[in-house]
Amino acid sequence: MCGIVGYTGKGEALPVLLGALERLEYRGYDSAGVCVIENKKLFLEKKKGKIRELVRSLLGKKILGKTGIGHTRWATHGEPSERNAHPHTDEREEFAVVHNGIVENFLQLREELQKEGVKFKSDTDTEVIAHLIAKNYEGDLLEAVLKTVKRLRGAFAFAVVTSKEPGRVVGVKEGSPLIVGLGEGENFLASDIPAILPYTKKVVPLNDGEVADLTPEGVSFYDFEGNPTKKEVMLVSWDVVSAQKGGFKHFMLKEIYEQPKVIGDSIRGFLSKETEVDLRNYRRILIIACGTSYHAGLVGKYWIERFVRVPVEVIYASEFRYGDYPVGEGDLVIAISQSGETADTKFSSSMAKERGAKVLALVNVVGSSLDRESDFTLYTHAGPEVGVAATKTFTTQLTVLYLLAISHLKDYEELLKGILEVPRLVEKILNNGEKIKEVAQKYQKFKNFLYLGRYLNYPIALEGALKLKEISYIHAEGYPAGEMKHGPIALIDDKMPVVSIAVKDRVYEKMLSNIEEVLSRKGIVIGVGNEDDEVLKKKSKDFIGVPRAREELYPILTVVPLQLLAYEIANLLGLDVDQPRNLAKTVTVE
Ligand code: AGP
DSSP: OEEEEEEEEEEEEEHHHHHHHHHTTTOOOEEEEEEEEEEEEEEEEEEESSSHHHHHHHHTTTOOOEEEEEEEEESSSSSSSTTTOOOEEEETOEEEEEEEETTTTHHHHHHHHHTTOOOOOOSSSSHHHHHHHHHSSSHHHHHHHHHHHHHHEEEEEEEEETTTTTTEEEEEEEESSSSSOSSSSEEEEESSGGGTTTOOEEEEETTTTEEEEEETTTTEEEETHHHHHOOOOEEEEOHHHHHHHHTTTHHHHHHHHHHHHHHHHHHHHHHSOOOOOGGOOOOHHHHHEEEEEHHHHHHHHHHHHHHTTOOOEEEEEEHHTTOOOOOOOOOOEEEEEEEEEEHHHHHHHHHHHHHHHHHEEEEEEOHHHHHHHHEEEEOOOOOOOOOOSSHHHHHHHHHHHHHHHHTOOOHHHHHHHHHHHHHHHHHHHHHHHHHHHHHHHHHHHHHHEEEEOOGGHHHHHHHHHHHHHHEEEEEEEEEEEEGGGGGGGOOOOSEEEEEEEEEEETTHHHHHHHHHHHTTTTOEEEEETTTTOOHHHHHHHHEEEOOOOGGGGGGHHHHHHHHHHHHHHHTTTOSSSSSSOOOOOOOOOO
């Protein structure tokens, strides 16, 4: 998820672009850049690092121009660097583009352009857009853009300027957000409302398949066929901070609701490049991770053993590091870490590598230590996760692990259909948010919770308990339901809600009997199961439903109500949901 901005108007473009980018930094911050049209030439400045690096590099440079675009990057293709920073230009530096999203077919377009002699300067998918617009330009920027978008596949929001037409900015929206801001004698483009709030509260969100053509005098809107479209102007009442949370009270809630989109982005990201790792080539697979990422690994174990038939062990990185686990030649280590910087995970994966194992990193941050130090890398495309509690990075980790597990199967296409349904199913669960808020209201004062699950939902029970613990400070324990009779059942009474995940999978009947064990000891059951399951509803004091899905996909669905339950309870308790006490977003120390 990146941030893009565009400006054309009566004022100097540069200060507007830099201010707008600073307000979009929560969307990504590994590199930034601007392009201003000055005396009919493109002036470009790009810097690795945060916006302040870019501002620092511009100090003392007198760049005067009233049209420009800017970008703050969250890398998806091509590691964070100056050469991969946006804006990207054509060879003659007459067209500049800033882009947010993934052009799925960029490799094919890149090869086609290279065959025509085009020289590329970066590893990004974005650069193909600049070269295509230059190739399609016959005197009108809008026409060139309309021809270009017909060739692009995937999710993309981009803005483009050309030194041939100072005063004009064209914006395109397909899959990634883009809004227009309407000013007096000036107009704006931005990925999100915060960027332009100080200048105007009149915004026009673009829909997929729409183009905006901006000049200082006004803005015209078209569909991808070039037909004019009518647009409603929206008046924004938010301040900048709440706008950065997209109107949500906390980043964590915003990130929970971003899951349908970022799961879709992660599927697109996975499909947009060859899977360089074939799990069948390994004798044994060892997953190393911490916290929520460890729980993702536990789910991944079930999928890999089911689809690939290679034995998988999942070990806490902090345990692996000091144990004597026999790992070496022929083994694959999958290091899961959204930050790519967790100390225990980093050290453990480099230890495994020194002993001869191959290391595959699954990270959310391109260019992170684990990304750079591993033999292979897969990326989640969750965008920056600001809330300390991992939510969207967890479901995107599951998404990529699932795709990895099925990627070399002969019925891959069939299985792919299932995961492509997941964003819509998660959306459905999120639409039931009010029900989960009611459940949270009833149970916010309890001091202990037990979370039960079996098979693929055992790790989800662990994850649901961790979410509650870390943001509401209520003691919660996740447990394999089959283990109840070996001790924990002694805990059951009417003072400890038991969240029981019982979807219609291979262990459903077993889960029902575990729930009976709880009920017969006056326990309180909060059932999480299929929305049409009348049997489970009857047994549950409170019930949260999830839609029907292929059995193996349930973990990506059942975790969502548990994320929301934890959030709502913590919010009701008035706690600092985004920055819980004692916790840091990334644990870079042992
Ligand atoms: C999860 O909500 C926590 N923020 C924490 O357990 C986290 O998952 C863990 O520290 C691992 O972080 P990583 O994925 O960046 O390695």
